[in-house]
Structures are given as structure tokens and as C-alpha cells.
Amino acid sequence: MKVLVGMSGGIDSSVAAYLLKMAGYEVEGITMLIWKKDSPYPAPLTGNSCYCPDKTSDLERVARAADIIGIKHHVVDCADIFQKAVLEAFRSGYLGGTTPNPCIQCNSIVKFGAMVDYARTITDFDLFATGHYARVINEKGRSILLKAKDQKKDQSYFLSRLSQKQLSSVIFPLGDYTKDEVRRIDVEMGFHEEGMAESQDFYGGDYSALLSVTDREGDIIFPDGHVLGHHNGYWHYTIGQRKGLGIAYSEPLYVIDIDPDSNTVIVGTEDMTHISRIDAVDPVFAGSDHFEEGKIYQVKIRSTSSGADAYVHSSPSGFSAEFLSYVKGAAPGQSAVVYDGDAVVASGFISSRC
Numbered sequence: 535m536k537v538l539v540g541m542s543g544g545i546d547s548s549v550a551a552y553l554l555k556m557a558g559y560e561v562e563g564i565t566m567l568i569w570k571k572d573s574p575y576p577a578p579l580t581g582n583s584c585y586c587p588d589k590t591s592d593l594e595r596v597a598r599a600a601d602i603i604g605i606k607h608h609v610v611d612c613a614d615i616f617q618k619a620v621l622e623a624f625r626s627g628y629l630g631g632t633t634p635n636p637c638i639q640c641n642s643i644v645k646f647g648a649m650v651d652y653a654r655t656i657t658d659f660d661l662f663a664t665g666h667y668a669r670v671i672n673e674k675g676r677s678i679l680l681k682a683k684d685q686k687k688d689q690s691y692f693l694s695r696l697s698q699k700q701l702s703s704v705i706f707p708l709g710d711y712t713k714d715e716v717r718r719i720d721v722e723m724g725f726h727e728e729g730m731a732e733s734q735d736f737y738g739g740d741y742s743a744l745l746s747v748t749d750r751e752g753d754i755i756f757p758d759g760h761v762l763g764h765h766n767g768y769w770h771y772t773i774g775q776r777k778g779l780g781i782a783y784s785e786p787l788y789v790i791d792i793d794p795d796s797n798t799v800i801v802g803t804e805d806m807t808h809i810s811r812i813d814a815v816d817p818v819f820a821g822s823d824h825f826e827e828g829k830i831y832q833v834k835i836r837s838t839s840s841g842a843d844a845y846v847h848s849s850p851s852g853f854s855a856e857f858l859s860y861v862k863g864a865a866p867g868q869s870a871v872v873y874d875g876d877a878v879v880a881s882g883f884i885s886s887r888c
Contacts (some may be wrong), residue, residue, distance in 0.1 A: 536560040537705065538659040541599065541607065541817040543592035544732045546665030548599035549706040549716045551639050552772040554663060557707075560850040562657060563600050563607040563878050566649045568620075568737040570613035573686060574746065575621050578738035584640075584771055585621070585737050596748065599725045608656060612649050625745050630698070631794035632867025633772045635692075636736045638881075642695040642818075646704065661705045669709030669876075670694050670701055677701035678821045684712040691837045693882035696817045742770050752797030757790070762778040762801065768792050771799050773865035774807065774836075788862075808860035814882030815852040821877040824848065832873040833857070835864045835884065852882040 537553040541563040555561045569587045570865055593609065600607040619642050629632030650662050654757040669683035670692045682688040696704070698764050708716055719729045734813060751859035756762055763781035765771065771779075779801060786805045791800040812835060825831070825846045832841035833855045844855040857868060864870075864887040872879040 535617050536562070536659045536662065537661045537663050538650075538653055538657065539563050540649070541565050541596045542663040542664070542665070542821070543589075543595035543599075544665065545726055545730065546637070546667075546708060546732075548595075548603075549719050549723075550663055550665040551599065551605060552603050552719065552723055553603065553707040554705075558660075558676035559589075561603070561605045562659065562760060563596065563605055564649065565596050565609050565652055566612040566616075567609060568613050568616040568644070568647065570617050573613070573617055573621075575617070576743050578843075579743075582731075583735055583738035585616075595726065602723060602725065602800055605610070608653065610649060610652055610656075612644055615648040616640065616644050619648075621744065625742075627768050628741070628745055628823050629747070629794065630867075631768065631792045632831045634767075634867045635869055637692050638695055638869050640736075641799055642697070642700070646693075646696055646700045650700075656818060661703055663707060666693060666706055667705045667708050667711075667713075670704055670706060672702075672742045676821065677691045677704075680709070681873075681876040681878075682708070684717040685709045687713045690878055691834055691869070691871050694819070694869060694878050696818070696819060698820070699822065714716070745769055750797060752799065754799045754801055756778065757800060757802055757806065762787075765799055768797050768799050769796055774863035778826075804862070807865055808858075809858050809862065809887045810860055811854060811866050812870055812887045813849065813852065813854045817852045817880050819880045819884040821874060823881045825853065825872070825879070828879060829874075831855075831879065832875075834871045834873065836868055839863070841873055848880075854887070 537554050537559045539548045551563055568701050620636050624634050624636045666686040666689045669680040671678050677778055679690055681690045720726055752765050754763040754765055771789050773789055785803055787801040790802040790806050829848045830843050831846045834841045842861045843858040846855050866884050868884050870879050870883045870884050
């Protein structure tokens with residue numbers, strides 16, 4: 535059986551390709567380039583970024599790992615679809631007052647979508663693999679996405695919008711490994727130097743640089759309308775933000791709402807960030823195609839949350855989650871991911887909260 539492995543030049547994807555080769559699979563690697571030379575979007579301030587014009591070092595690392603493993607490697611250009619599906623959606627979301635998650639969009643539309651589709655025109659393969667920390671099992675005719683063994687590195691949240699078709703042909707070799715185990719294998723194989731830093735952000739620098747807008751002064755207000763300060767554009771702020779507000783108050787303040795029409799940022803005290811319900815739209819179902827009434831699920835409203843117990847109900851446009859205790863930091867545009875234990879049940883975009 536042949537597996538195509540998405541290789542970024544990092545530790546995880548290199549080890550994933552190696553483990554598959556050792557398991558007896560026929561393996562090839564593939565790397566996508568997403569920088570568009572005539573793009574209106576600026577280059578990042580730092581090179582440690584997925585979206586970056588110079589990928590020479592990454593490609594050299596990929597070539598080195600592929601040579602050590604003894605596999606063929608492909609490079610494909612996905613810049614056009616990345617600009618449309620990720621960058622333009624990111625800009626539209628921020629200017630609309632929401633907080634989009636570009637990595638989730640990239641995974642579902644580009645990396646596991648357009649790149650895989652294009653790869654099938656240049657090579658044959660049975661499965662697609664990446665170095666993500668997650669697992670997939672097949673049960674009762676469904677492909678179920680599970681959290682990784684290493685809960686600290688689990689990336690199921692970022693993969694939660696993969697469709698059943700995508701999940702049915704995906705394998706995650708690192709799902710049962712810890713990060714420490716993967717690093718040891720990487721050093722033993724000589725893919726990278728020990729202790730190499732590898733974390734990459736979507737964009738190195740201030741996200742607002744991607745929005746192509748001129749700073750415009752607006753008010754920072756309390757919910758009662760009292761003006762506490764001023765800002766240079768609502769797009770510099772996200773729901774739940776605490777640091778960088780530039781205003782003094784008797785207790786910590788958080789961004790609790792954004793009004794793009796009036797260029798206003800609304801802030802409040804911590805208790806004002808508490809919500810008991812969210813609504814989510816455009817759902818993708820994984821572990822099941824429905825929610826069980828009366829069942830308590832765990833719902834993550836951002837990638838760094840541990841998940842909160844909630845009753846989840848279907849709605850005409852998606853689903854709603856009623857939390858058993860208050861949560862905070864729910865931002866429209868972010869993904870709400872519903873779990874049943876380790877299994878991802880559904881994922882949708884937060885549209886409202888109260």
C-alpha cells in the first residue's frame with residue numbers, strides 16, 4: 535500500500551514518513567508552496583511562518599529527510615487556492631469583526647483538499663499522511679477523528695473540519711507517540727539537530743498587516759457606553775483579549791464585543807466575559823451525524839481550551855451548546871468542536887454567544 539506524506543521540513547512530518555516506511559508502506563513525500571509572487575498580501579516580518587516567500591531552508595530539510603529515508607519527494611504550488619481560501623477568508627473575517635482560524639481552513643480546504651487532489655494527478659497513492667498528532671479509526675461505517683495519545687500535543691481541534699471522505703483515506707502515524715518519543719527518533723535518524731526549534735505560526739508578525747487597511751481611530755467603551763480610551767482600528771482586537779488594550783482600570787479588562795460598523799471595541803470585567811451558550815453554523819460531522827439528547831459532550835471553543843461540559847442540540851444552520859458552567863473567550867468566527875470523550879463529533883463556526 536502506498537502512502538503520500540505531507541512534509542514541511544519539520545521534525546513531526548519527517549518522523550511520520552520514516553515510521554510509515556519502517557511499517558512496510560511504500561512512501562512518497564509532498565510539500566506545498568503557498569507563497570504567491572504577485573500577491574497583494576505582504577511578506578511576514580519573521581521567517582518562522584507558514585506563509586513566507588523563502589522556503590529554501592525548509593525544502594533543504596525535506597530533501598535531506600527524504601534522502602535518509604530513501605523516498606521520492608514532490609513539490610506542488612498551492613498558492614492560488616491558499617490565497618483565496620485562507621488569506622482572503624482571513625481578511626474578510628477580521629474586517630467583519632470575527633476571529634477566523636486560518637489553520638483550520640488551510641487543513642480542510644488546502645492541505646487535505648486541493649493539495650491531495652492535485653497530487654493524484656502526478657502520482658498514485660492509497661492513503662495521505664501528515665505529522666499531526668491525532669488518530670483516526672473506522673467504526674460502523676464512519677471514519678472517526680480522535681485526540682492523540684499525547685494530550686498536550688493533540689491537534690484534533692485543527693483537523694475537526696475534515697470530511698468523512700478526507701478522513702477515510704488519512705493516516706496519522708504520530709497519533710500514538712509522545713512528542714518526546716518523536717524527538718528522540720528524529721535525532722537518532724539525523725533528520726535535524728537536537729533541540730531544533732520548530733514551531734511555526736500562520737504568519738510571522740502582526741496579523742493586521744494582512745488586512746490592507748489604514749489605521750482609523752475609534753473608541754474603547756464600557757458596555758454602558760462610557761468611553762475608556764481610543765484605538766487605531768477594531769481589527770487590531772479579538773474577543774477575549776486582555777493584554778495590549780492601553781487603558782487603565784481598577785481591575786483587568788477584556789474585549790467582550792466588537793462593532794465593525796462604528797469602529798468600536800467594547801470591554802468589560804472578567805465576569806462580563808462569561809457566557810453559558812454558543813451557536814455554531816456550517817457544521818461538519820465526524821464521529822456521528824447527530825447529537826444525543828440529554829448527553830453531556832465536551833465543547834472546545836478555542837484551540838487552547840480543555841473543553842467544557844455542555845448539552846448540544848442541532849439547529850437549522852448548525853448546532854447550539856448549552857454549557858453546564860460558565861465559559862469565557864468564545865469569539866465569533868472561531869471553531870466550536872464537540873467531543874465525546876476522545877472522539878470529535880462535530881465542528882462548526884461560532885456565530886453568536888450569550
